[in-house]
Amino acid sequence: MTRAPMSIPRLAEMKANGERIVMVTAYDHPSARIADTAGVDMVLVGDSGAQVVLGHDSTVSVTTDEMLVLAGAVRRGARTAFVVCDLPFGSTEVSDEQAVATAVRFVKEGGADAVKLEGGGPARLSRIRAVVAAGIPVVAHIGLTPQTATALGGLRAQGRTAQTAARIVDEALAVQDAGAFALVVEAVPADVVGVVLPALRIPVIGIGAGPADGQVLVLHDLLGITDGRAAKFVKRYAAIGDAMTAGVAAYVDDVRSGAFPAREHTYSASADAVEAARAALGRRDVRTRGDGD
Template identity: 50%
Template sequence: MAVLTSIRKSLGFITKRESFSKILLGTGCLSNVPENTVYGGPKPQDPNQRVTLTNLRQKHKKGEPITMVTAYDYPSALHLDTAGIDICLVGDSASMVVHGHDTTLPITLEEMLVHCRAVARGAKNPLLVGDLPFGTYESSTHQAVDTAVRILKEGGMDAIKLEAGAPSRITAAKAIVEAGIAVMGHVGLTPQAISVLGGFRPQGRNVAGAVKVVETAIALQEAGCFAVVLECVPAPVAAAATSALQIPTIGIGAGPFCSGQVLVYHDLLGMLRHPHHAKVTPRFCKQYAHVGDVINKALLGYKEEVTSGSFPSSAHSPYKISAADVDSFSKELEKLGLSDAASAASAAAEKLKPLNNQV
């Protein structure tokens, strides 16, 4: 009370609590937020800050293409960060690319969460989107919301992606949005539905299929999705969907008329050279590098040098011990009855001595 009385005396011209609050707000004592904004309002894009839905809407409004890459771990996430990619998708395609399965169906929610957390630790700037894996959102809207919440809370994602096609998926998307979670939709080839589609087949190649792609994309927009992935559909169909929507479309095997594009990290880098990966690498993927060839060459070089004994050389044996300590060490080994070990230590020191003198 004494402190409050002192404050009142020092501000003797204030007689009402309302006036006191107004003066404190006006002088910035209670808040440094401008009066006409909520939580600071939109600010100029900082390259060191996370891409937001607001940033994506601004790019879309200006007609600037949106870049998205699918990645599954910390190292690849760091690369996306450095390159300034807009969106990082942690896709259920990890089932095929990382875990070696033939489809996306086997991957579990727990496995997806591991991938999500690893990516979240590496990618500080892209908007992070996590796939809802098969079997974790189809039963009910309650299940869908629960899974989406885990992707954000436990996986560190900013948004989720789900595959559409059936009305129940649209309902799930709407329920997740209403729970306060940003949703990216996915139409066209939806890999989780391969048992219905008859395999990994392009969609929208006839009139009925093309209309379904556009109608499903519109339904996802009406459900509140902030963007829609269009996968493996003819370019004119993707162009029609893009024109019909007010939200961005992200194409993958859908031609050049989408609002943005997405490719898988491993695919665009030409990372893997193996019969399994050749089987699951899509025809539409452009390889911007042949990293797999570099990796194979490096591994063969490593194997050859280890086999020949040229690795590790002195340059890669950096931890030294003085000649005096080697001698004392050898004597201690002799006392322990380890004569062969003592000889080995002394011989190694002698062998490295000329090389050490060159360093």
């Protein structure tokens, strides 16, 4: 049965009904198509693509133009899932006007249904209000915010002290009041999220934040494609990376041994076509290997 496209009213209904929302982060057409076919509700085009698929050292390196290429690819693969795009570092920091202009590009050029803005401080709240006022839905993101991780002391859990836990609560309520229709909470203790969750009208999507209204993981992480040690909150559901490496290694062996391509991997030609090819070569007086000197 064909699914209806996911919408903001439907996401709100899912929260009200206690239905868990499933989000994955993806960066290309095949990944988005797989997620969509599997029944994912939301696909996030994350700036983590800077590291996962573009090879940068951090998320802050990715440009708006690079993100737009990823966004367009995901949009074309996600036929029914709701597509949210990160606004990359440097594309919103200058002013509300800059944030709106960037968000408009992601809707018009990238096909985004909504954009995501990190942070819950005064400047970020102003950006959320401005983008929402321009008619573009916003997903907020608090807790560990990778774009500004240096200011937070690195990529570490947030909300583990009295001061930071109180800040998480304040920011969650503030981004809701600013107009965000959903909230991503990253790397925050489940007990802290559990305190504020009942007070929020908007869906809360957790990543390393315990049982919220929904969950998000990077597709490459949950499929076991990424290198290195996974974050504490990642659960791997497959070992696709190992299978991919084994497959490519088998291809290397076959090419070097001459086992590939076999006859079934080539096209046939008529005897006349082969003879015509020989005649054409003869007219050029080209010596072939084996003729000798």
